Amino acid sequence: MAADPDAKVSCDLTAPIVGVDSTLDETALAAAISAAGFVSEKLAEVR
Template sequence: MDFKVPEMSCGHCTSAIEKAIKAADPAAAVSCDLTEHVVSVKSQLATGALSAAIKDAGYDSQPLSA
């Protein structure tokens, strides 16, 4: 599942997002692409739950089509 996170711009941003997603799903695999502002997540959680975790980290996100 990929999410566009326009405000993600540095290592601190990616760390906060990864931490929030892993708090919701410790087994999640998270990778962040700062160039494209995209967060890729492999998780059992639904899209809405992952969006909420990113929001909890302080960032707006938009799910991208697969």
């Protein structure tokens, strides 16, 4: 992920759900996902 090169991404292709562990705030992360042509929806926040 160019917006946060240290981001960790996990995928569950059967769901389909993608998880992102990033230092970006929620707004910046959603904007980066949208700019890549995808739709995002926050399902949960894990700390």
